[in-house]
Amino acid sequence: MPRLSIEAVGLTDVGRVRQYNEDSIVCDTARGLMAVADGMGGHRAGEVASRMATDSLLTAFREQIAAMGSDDDPISLQPTVEQSIIRANDEIMTAARSNQACFGMGTTLAVALFHGRQVTLAHVGDSRIYRLRYNRLQLLTRDDSLLRDQVELGLISAAAAAGSHNRNLVTRALGVETAVQPHVREDKVLAGDVYLLCSDGLNDLVDDSDIELIVNSLKANLPLAAHHLIQAAKDNGGHDNVSAILVSVRDEAPADSGSGWLRRLLAWLRPGTGG
Amino acid sequence: MAKLVLSTAGTVVFQCFLDDDRVNIGRRALNHVVIDDASVSLAHSAIVPVGNDHILEDLGSASGTWVNGTRIERHILQHGDVIEFGPHYLRYLNPRASTTIDFDRTMVFAGLHAQAFPTSDEPPPPASVHVPTARPARSRTPRGRVTITAGPRARSTLELDRVVTLFGTPGDRLAVVTRRPHGFFITHVEGERYPRVNGRRIDGEPRQLRGGDEFEVGGERVEFREDY
Numbered sequence: 001m002p003r004l005s006i007e008a009v010g011l012t013d014v015g016r017v018r019q020y021n022e023d024s025i026v027c028d029t030a031r032g033l034m035a036v037a038d039g040m041g042g043h044r045a046g047e048v049a050s051r052m053a054t055d056s057l058l059t060a061f062r063e064q065i066a067a068m069g070s071d072d073d074p075i076s077l078q079p080t081v082e083q084s085i086i087r088a089n090d091e092i093m094t095a096a097r098s099n100q101a102c103f104g105m106g107t108t109l110a111v112a113l114f115h116g117r118q119v120t121l122a123h124v125g126d127s128r129i130y131r132l133r134y135n136r137l138q139l140l141t142r143d144d145s146l147l148r149d150q151v152e153l154g155l156i157s158a159a160a161a162a163g164s165h166n167r168n169l170v171t172r173a174l175g176v177e178t179a180v181q182p183h184v185r186e187d188k189v190l191a192g193d194v195y196l197l198c199s200d201g202l203n204d205l206v207d208d209s210d211i212e213l214i215v216n217s218l219k220a221n222l223p224l225a226a227h228h229l230i231q232a233a234k235d236n237g238g239h240d241n242v243s244a245i246l247v248s249v250r251d252e253a254p255a256d257s258g259s260g261w262l263r264r265l266l267a268w269l270r271p272g273t274g275g
Numbered sequence: 276m277a278k279l280v281l282s283t284a285g286t287v288v289f290q291c292f293l294d295d296d297r298v299n300i301g302r303r304a305l306n307h308v309v310i311d312d313a314s315v316s317l318a319h320s321a322i323v324p325v326g327n328d329h330i331l332e333d334l335g336s337a338s339g340t341w342v343n344g345t346r347i348e349r350h351i352l353q354h355g356d357v358i359e360f361g362p363h364y365l366r367y368l369n370p371r372a373s374t375t376i377d378f379d380r381t382m383v384f385a386g387l388h389a390q391a392f393p394t395s396d397e398p399p400p401p402a403s404v405h406v407p408t409a410r411p412a413r414s415r416t417p418r419g420r421v422t423i424t425a426g427p428r429a430r431s432t433l434e435l436d437r438v439v440t441l442f443g444t445p446g447d448r449l450a451v452v453t454r455r456p457h458g459f460f461i462t463h464v465e466g467e468r469y470p471r472v473n474g475r476r477i478d479g480e481p482r483q484l485r486g487g488d489e490f491e492v493g494g495e496r497v498e499f500r501e502d503y
Binding site for chain 2: 013033038040046099107108125126146147150155156159160161164165167168169170171172173176200203204205206207210213214217218220221230231232236
């Protein structure tokens with residue numbers, strides 16, 4: 001079975017209304033680590049919180065992946081991802097307590113860690129992870145949001161939710177409680193899959209059907225697809241910061257083909273890199 | 276802060292602010308808002324605060340609860356809504372609750388059933404539960420259509436009624452026409468040969484299309500028409 005490789009593009013944009021971008025992203029193709037964090041809190045503290053979350057993950061996985069060696073083991077990284085999110089939460093809590101300017105800051109987080117033929121997915125809050133497979137876009141995460149709770153419990157209809165003012169109320173976030181409970185799951189990846197991580201600045205403004213159409217139509221040109229997603233959110237009002245990371249999973253070129261030797265050499269020189 | 280204003284025949288007879296408590300409306304004197312009219316039930320409606328919303332509910336009243344001329348069972352109140360009780364009008368005022376997008380920042384709020392789901396191995400959410408986007412109805416969407424004059428789809432006409440429309444051959448030579456508020460743009464997607472507009476090759480940047488423009492990509496020749 002050929003190895004899988006990923007190509008990834010991440011974009012974040014301040015939008016058309018806000019003064020600062022409080023979103024923060026990680027798009028580390030070599031480590032297979034992708035993350036979107038959407039910060040909250042006054043006086044730019046949201047920027048601090050989201051940046052702390054992504055930095056903390058990056059630091060954690062710089063150590064972890066280096067320690068793992070091969071990315072081909074069919075092992076679950078759920079505990080590792082969960083631990084690193086809990087650690088990020090602790091760091092943000094500590095900073096918020098020790099610095100008056102950071103009081104009340106918090107952040108959402110969506111993480112995808114690609115390893116071998118699997119991806120570990122995790123999220124807290126209303127940042128989302130979607131997967132395009134066989135030309136269909138599917139939402140893989142369940143928002144921690146009051147509005148979603150209301151719809152699921154049947155308190156309001158899905159149609160009525162469009163008129164709600166609770167869109168911005170998340171029920172879980174990092175930096176808010178000492179015990180954070182991330183949602184973590186493992187997913188098997190297939191060649192041809194495209195994963196999308198985004199902040200609510202995208203999915204609040206662009207219908208899932210339009211997101212599907214854009215990703216599916218333009219997946220051959222990932223930077224163009226990511227650019228189109230951000231542009232669509234801004235064309236529809238862009239009232240929030242907007243971030244999108246697209247990850248395309250492919251079969252690695254067969255090892256005996258003309259260009260294969262270079263890839264093998266690079267893989268040999270840098271063990272643990274996923275392409 | 277949200278406010279309720281009760282008026283009869285154009286005269287304000289009662290007003291109150293809404294805070295975090297439930298407000299009962301009816302003919303009985305125990306209600307927070309008392310409307311003394313034969314058509315109003317003893318306990319007629321209630322307004323329940325949930326997060327930033329005030330949700331109006333009918334309590335099984337005889338004549339029903341009507342908002343802006345429509346009978347409702349449950350309704351998320353919007354700034355300026357008028358709730359009708361016979362000849363009495365109860366107006367809901369909350370400038371923060373207008374139908375356009377509010378600019379409130381993301382905040383944390385206690386969940387309604389935070390413990391109801393396990394934290395791992397969750398199944399994907401059911402497709403039936405879909406929270407629609409907040410985007411207001413597309414009011415400024417330009418209209419455009421194309422006629423394909425050469426290629427496998429020759430002699431067909433396409434409405435450019437989606438945000439992106441592909442032309443050419445996937446995997447070989449492909450271009451996208453993007454619909455934006457201020458017009459239509461063609462961009463190269465993949466392939467070594469770039470599309471041509473009016474006979475001239477475009478570069479990697481989006482190129483705005485004007486009515487009457489003709490473009491060629493991957494064996495397709497296409498005429499663009501713009502009608503607003």
